[in-house]
Structures are given as C-alpha cells and as structure tokens.
Amino acid sequence: MLLAAILLSSASVAAEGKQPLETFSVYTGGLTDVGQTNFHDIWQPETGIDLSVTMPFYYGEVEVGITFLPYSALSNNQPDFSSEYTYFGWGDVIPLSRVFDLSAGIRVGTFRFVFEGENIEKHRRFESEFCAAIVAGVESKLYSAWSFELSASYVRIYTAKRIDMFYLSGGVSRTFSTPDWMREFLK
Template sequence: MPRPWLVLAVWLLCAPVGAQTDTGHQAFDTIRLAGGVSLPLGDSYDGRWAVRPGAWAHASTEFVRGRAHLAVQVYDNDNGTETTPDFLAVQGEVGWGYPVHLPAGISATGGGHLGAIRFRFRENEQFSGFVQDETEVTAGLFARAEAPVGGRLGGFAEVHWIRVFTAEPISLTRVQVGLSLTFDSPAWARRFLR
C-alpha cells in the first residue's frame, strides 16, 4: 500500500494539469458547512480497541487558492482485550486542501490537517488506576469528492487518514459521508476576516 504522504504529493503536483482550479472566489467569499457519519476503515489499535462509527462536522472557506477548514469528529472505542477501558475520542483539526473542479459541478480535493485528539476513558472499577483523559497531537491527509445535490446542497465522501503522536504512534483511517450546505459569507464577516 502506498504511503499517504506520497499519494498526496502526487495529487498536489498533478492536480493543476487540465483542471479548472480558479472559481473566481476570493478568500472567505463562501462558507460551507458539512456533517455526516464517520466510519472506521481497518484495525486501528492492533486489536486493543474496536473503533465504532461516529459523527463528523466540518466548516470550510476559500483560502490561498484552496479551501481552509475546521473540523471535529467524535467516536467510541470499545475495549477488545478486556485489559483496557473503553473510551470516547474527540478529534479537532484545522486543514487546507486543493480542489480540482470537474464537469457537472463535481470537485475532488486533496490536502492535509493538523490538530489534537482527546481520549476520555470510561470509569470502571477494574481500571481504577488507568489515566482518565489523554490529549495528543495529530496530523494527517484527506481526499474528498463532492457533488451537487440541488441548489446549494451537496453530498460528499472523504477518506481521512490521521497519525496520532502517542508514545507508540497510532494511525487511524476513517471514511466520512454526508451532506454540505454552501452559502455566501455575510459582508461583516468578509470584512473582518480579510
């Protein structure tokens, strides 16, 4: 399997060739709000926990020839070995992606993100000495496809790869699917942000 950073590097080098990349928008012209489900892809913790489906929310706007975003995802992790407690993971990130606009309003975006993930371990008498909260730095890559559904409503599917920088680094891969709504930024917000 190719390394995620190599796939993104090839994407960013090849994307401008033969594709429309400038939509005429300036930074912060529009805001896109998206939400959906976040599904685990593969075994993420060497069998120690079973990752469960979760929820995902995302806000983005035009920024430096691409789209900048803020996102959060939340999902449960159940113990897989009875030697570790269950926990809730909350991951927040900021990122940027380079969109390629294809025919019929479809777009494909590849990019990267930085953030943090918080593990909230469930209290349990069996694990009374176990740490209750842990926060770690994350970095990763994503590839997203979006298509119009009607008006300003769109649908998306995204593959999201995250590296969690724990003592033994963890890689998480998730697939997000859902709907997005794009609207013009209020004039006061454009003035403030520019």
C-alpha cells in the same frame, strides 16, 4: 514544494473564480474507522459524527472541524473511550466533471481520548495528542447550495507508539454567503 502547492492552488482558485472568504460550507456526516492495525486489535470503532466548516482562502480552502467517534475495548483489561478529533486543514478542490469535484488536503490537530470506567483516576480520564492527516474525497452538487461528499483520511496520532487510523466519512454540506461582519472579522 509548499510554494509550488500554493502556486498551483492559486491557479485553481483563480480558474474557479472563488473569492477568498466569500462563502463558507458547513458539512455534517457520519464516519467510521476502517483501519486494521495493532491498535484495532485492542479497540474497535463504532460510528461517529463528523462536523466541519470550509471556506475558500487566498490559496485553496481552509477548514476547521471536529469528529466524535467512540471506541470499545475488546478486552476488559482496557477501558472504552470516546475520541474527539479537532483539526485545522488546508486543501483544494479540482473539478473532475460537471457533477463531481475532487478534493485533497492536509489536516493537523489534536486527538483527545476521553476514557470511561470507574477505575480510571480523575486526572487520567483525558489525554490529548497531536495528530496529522491527509484527506481526499469527492463532492457532488445535489441541489442549490447543497452537496454530497465522501472522503477518506489517513490519520496519524503521535503517541509514543504511533496510532494510525483510516477514516471514511460521508455526508452533506450546505454553502452560505459569508456575512459582512464575519468577513471583516476574518480579514
């Protein structure tokens, strides 16, 4: 399956004529969690920030990113916390029309909980868990190197009792040519 995905991806990269590492796109946007699980009966999300950098790779695209999203406890028995979701991803873009592209991919990373509250012991303030996600979205060119992006991702956090989140993110991205020094570094 992995091999098939890579071969398909290879074909799409070739079709679009994207050269590996030639450009990179910086995305910034807002996000929220619209999941409705047991977890969301205890904590409610607020609005967060999503930052990522995407780059054409030898097959498909790779990305690194981070999201910041605070959660408020619905009861005084639990602390509020801020979440920092740092990820590494791989995916690909398929042109839908002249205006829109469809993107899909996978992400893995760590989900860091930063608990707030005076009663929390110092060594209990931070917890970090592995998480994995699938993501899909649409992109549209706005002007020159600017694009508008909307995406949805299903995030699973691998705690003893799994936590599932459903993120919606929207924002803009700007594509830059990769400087020679950075390309040399990445090779």
